[in-house]
Amino acid sequence: REVRAPGEPFWVKSNTNSKRVRHIPLSAAMGLSVRQLKEQLTAHGVDFSTCREKSELQELLEEALAREAPKGSPTGGTSGGSFAAAPPSGGSGGGIALADGGFAVREADGRRCWVEFVDGHDALCLWADGSDGIVAAAELQPEPTMPVPRPFHGTFETARTEAFLSGRLLVAAVHSGAAQSKAERLMILTLATEEVTSLVDENAVFWRGAATELREPHLQQLAPEGAPSLAMVLPLAIDAMRVLSHSQGMGSDVFIGEFVTALGEVEEYRKALEARSVSDAALLRMEQDEEFAASLAADKVAQEAAQAANSLDEAAAALSAVQAARDQEAEQLTKKRRLLLDEFLSEQVPPEGSSTARLMLRLPGGQRIQRTFGAQDKLSKVRRWAECCPWLPETSAHQDLKIPAHFELNLAFPRRQLASHEDEMALSELGLAPSAALLLIDRAA
Numbered sequence: 001r002e003v004r005a006p007g008e009p010f011w012v013k014s015n016t017n018s019k020r021v022r023h024i025p026l027s028a029a030m031g032l033s034v035r036q037l038k039e040q041l042t043a044h045g046v047d048f049s050t051c052r053e054k055s056e057l058q059e060l061l062e063e064a065l066a067r068e069a070p071k072g073s074p075t076g077g078t079s080g081g082s083f084a085a086a087p088p089s090g091g092s093g094g095g096i097a098l099a100d101g102g103f104a105v106r107e108a109d110g111r112r113c114w115v116e117f118v119d120g121h122d123a124l125c126l127w128a129d130g131s132d133g134i135v136a137a138a139e140l141q142p143e144p145t146m147p148v149p150r151p152f153h154g155t156f157e158t159a160r161t162e163a164f165l166s167g168r169l170l171v172a173a174v175h176s177g178a179a180q181s182k183a184e185r186l187m188i189l190t191l192a193t194e195e196v197t198s199l200v201d202e203n204a205v206f207w208r209g210a211a212t213e214l215r216e217p218h219l220q221q222l223a224p225e226g227a228p229s230l231a232m233v234l235p236l237a238i239d240a241m242r243v244l245s246h247s248q249g250m251g252s253d254v255f256i257g258e259f260v261t262a263l264g265e266v267e268e269y270r271k272a273l274e275a276r277s278v279s280d281a282a283l284l285r286m287e288q289d290e291e292f293a294a295s296l297a298a299d300k301v302a303q304e305a306a307q308a309a310n311s312l313d314e315a316a317a318a319l320s321a322v323q324a325a326r327d328q329e330a331e332q333l334t335k336k337r338r339l340l341l342d343e344f345l346s347e348q349v350p351p352e353g354s355s356t357a358r359l360m361l362r363l364p365g366g367q368r369i370q371r372t373f374g375a376q377d378k379l380s381k382v383r384r385w386a387e388c389c390p391w392l393p394e395t396s397a398h399q400d401l402k403i404p405a406h407f408e409l410n411l412a413f414p415r416r417q418l419a420s421h422e423d424e425m426a427l428s429e430l431g432l433a434p435s436a437a438l439l440l441i442d443r444a445a
Contacts, residue, residue: 033100033117037061055181081150081197098123101185104140112143114189116182126186128193130251146192149200152207156214157239159207164235169204169266171259174219176227177210183249184228193252199259222246230255232262234269333405341388347381350374357433361386362412364442365402369395375433380423383409386440404442412437
């Protein structure tokens with residue numbers, strides 16, 4: 001290993017002399033430190049004065065390298081179940097740098113990690129289970145390619161169709177398509193574990209693609225918080241799906257737990273489909289039974305509605321008959337009372353100077369009327385007065401006088417009923433002279 005300044009990458013010696021190169025391949029841009037990125041941008045004549053983040057420097061360098069690369073030259077990517085994660089090349093000698101942002105394997109146990117940064121003789125490593133730790137750089141070997149589950153070659157829609165037809169879960173890994181971020185590197189690290197790769201290859205269809213390859217509705221479902229995103233998808237039909245879970249970052253243990261849960265939901269959905277699956281004849285019979293039941297129900301509703309309408313008609317007819325009887329009774333009562341009015345007005349008025357009885361009558365509606373009778377007039381005359389009072393000249397100002405069809409007369413004080421057998425008695429005999437207050441009481445009330 002060469003002696004280097006702090007912050008520079010390690011270089012692994014090959015059989016020939018290694019040397020630092022000024023221009024690096026496009027796939028190695030992710031492995032450079034901020035200082036190295038600035039050196040490369042300066043060498044390519046790119047202005048980076050407006051950049052504030054390391055990712056911005058990486059994007060500028062990748063754009064510059066892409067412009068200079070000849071057509072058809074490789075730029076890294078995924079193919080055949082592996083992810084090209086090449087760190088900076090060591091020149092003609094073939095040495096590979098252990099640098100910031102690259103992948104590595106610890107020689108002691110073969111565990112893969114992502115190297116966040118290298119500082120001196122140590123490296124900060126992030127592991128697939130979500131843990132991290134400081135590891136001596138000498139114990140690590142750079143990993144130029146990372147194994148991932150066998151990818152489906154095609155669009156997301158065709159991958160979903162394949163998953164539905166084969167009755168398997170669909171695992172979708174959505175990346176940004178630009179410079180690889182820390183989250184995307186950790187997603188690759190999660191997928192690179194042997195247990196995850198084996199589980200996905202045996203039980204699911206694995207699709208990996210850029211967010212730009214997805215239709216907007218699919219992108220909103222698979223990566224609602226943006227790329228990168230790892231989603232578990234249950235295919236409901238060739239053109240329908242339900243996203244069971246999605247996450248921008250998870251360790252291998254979490255991924256395995258969610259994957260097993262998703263497999264359970266796929267199995268439950270499959271069983272539900274089988275339970276609902278019936279023969280065409282049985283389905284037709286079921287539909288016919290439902291239609292027959294619906295027809296019976298409609299007939300019953302129509303019959304009940306007709307009965308209800310008949311009942312309403314009968315009730316209306318009965319109510320109309322009652323009202324007609326009441327109207328006829330009221331008309332007859334009015335005629336009777338008008339005859340009483342004529343009889344009452346034809347009776348003699350008491351002569352002047354004779355004894356009188358001044359009576360005040362209070363009606364059920366609260367109105368008060370009064371009239372002067374002779375002391376020798378009989379109570380029956382007072383009853384006739386009470387019945388025909390609404391039509392008398394002195395009560396013409398009262399437009400709302402109503403006399404019940406059946407009433408009784410009471411003396412107000414002391415309170416007592418004037419019975420019908422007293423009708424032939426003189427008012428003086430009844431104690432109603434020279435004055436008295438009477439109450440007209442509605443018997444129906």
